[in-house]
Amino acid sequence: MKELSDELAAKIVNAVLEERCASEEGMRRYRPLLEERAHRIVERLIVGAGEDSGSNNDSPNQIHTLFNVADTIVKDELGSHHYPKPACPDDGGCAMCCTHMRIVLSVQEAAVIAKELLKLTEPEKAEIAHRLPSLGESGPGSRCALLDEQGLCTLYAARPINCRTYRSCSITACEDRVRLGRNAGEEVVFTYPFDDLVRKSFHHVVGPSETPHFLEMNTFLASVLHDDEGLAAWASGQLERENEEKTGRK
Numbered sequence: 001m002k003e004l005s006d007e008l009a010a011k012i013v014n015a016v017l018e019e020r021c022a023s024e025e026g027m028r029r030y031r032p033l034l035e036e037r038a039h040r041i042v043e044r045l046i047v048g049a050g051e052d053s054g055s056n057n058d059s060p061n062q063i064h065t066l067f068n069v070a071d072t073i074v075k076d077e078l079g080s081h082h083y084p085k086p087a088c089p090d091d092g093g094c095a096m097c098c099t100h101m102r103i104v105l106s107v108q109e110a111a112v113i114a115k116e117l118l119k120l121t122e123p124e125k126a127e128i129a130h131r132l133p134s135l136g137e138s139g140p141g142s143r144c145a146l147l148d149e150q151g152l153c154t155l156y157a158a159r160p161i162n163c164r165t166y167r168s169c170s171i172t173a174c175e176d177r178v179r180l181g182r183n184a185g186e187e188v189v190f191t192y193p194f195d196d197l198v199r200k201s202f203h204h205v206v207g208p209s210e211t212p213h214f215l216e217m218n219t220f221l222a223s224v225l226h227d228d229e230g231l232a233a234w235a236s237g238q239l240e241r242e243n244e245e246k247t248g249r250k
Contacts, residue, residue: 005047008204009038016196034193037077041194045069045201059206059237060112066205067164070198074165077194087171095151096174097166099143103217105160107239108206110215114224114234116158128154129225132218145221160217161202165195 013034021027049069078086088094105113117125131145146154153159168174203212224231233239 005039005043008046008201009035009042012042012197012200012204013038015200016193020196030193034197037082037194038197041073041077041197042201044073045198046205049205059108060115060235063108063112063206064158066202067161070161070164070202073198074167074194078167085169086167087169087174088167094171095143095147097163097168098147098151098153100174103144103160104162104214105217105220106203106206106212106214109160110220111234111237111239112158113155113160113220114231116155117224117231118235120154124154125225128221132222132225145218161199165198167195 013031016034017027017031021030045066049066117128120128127148128145131143131147133143133145144153146159148154153163206212224234230239
């Protein structure tokens with residue numbers, strides 16, 4: 001089991017470095033920081049929680065179990081004092097990520113969102129539809145349609161792993177990203193390497209040895225909010241499986 005954990009940790013560290021670092025110098029700089037934390041995150045989320053949830057054939061329930069473990073890992077990592085104090089308020093109130101970043105989710109997480117949308121009333125779904133940006137996607141100058149007028153997430157308990165793990169340690173860095181472009185503040189945000197580790201560990205559990213197929217949140221919402229049949233198909237996992245087949249996944 002330790003050999004498996006070590007192998008997965010190394011694979012995930014390499015994947016993070018390839019995405020985050022454009023130079024060999026950057027990889028050398030960040031590798032020790034990532035390796036220090038990768039093993040315990042992999043052991044908790046993949047080896048531990050993955051085994052417990054792997055026997056659950058209900059994908060939304062499986063993912064909720066993994067969400068809970070991921071939330072605990074994030075809380076423990078931030079409480080370990082290995083990182084600067086997050087700029088993100090503990091009690092919420094900042095929605096910059098939700099208003100200026102492209103929100104993506106895997107097809108498995110889309111099934112979870114769909115299941116929660118089915119529980120909403122028609123007026124509640126209409127409110128979300130009304131908040132969809134005209135171009136249908138989130139990004140600079142736009143906002144996630146799940147964000148209500150009070151700046152709170154309508155489906156907070158079902159929010160994707162990206163929303164759960166992302167942390168910034170500098171409000172200025174976030175503001176610079178909005179004002180100057182995506183790459184501004186990159187180094188400051190990357191001070192939290194555990195977020196990438198948790199995300200990639202999570203996606204390994206829900207789709208072992210597969211490249212996750214991601215959807216854009218507002219695009220997904222626009223496609224299902226006025227389509228009860230499609231929404232039900234997503235919630236049942238039917239469209240999740242069809243999307244996996246289209247991408248060549250078994």
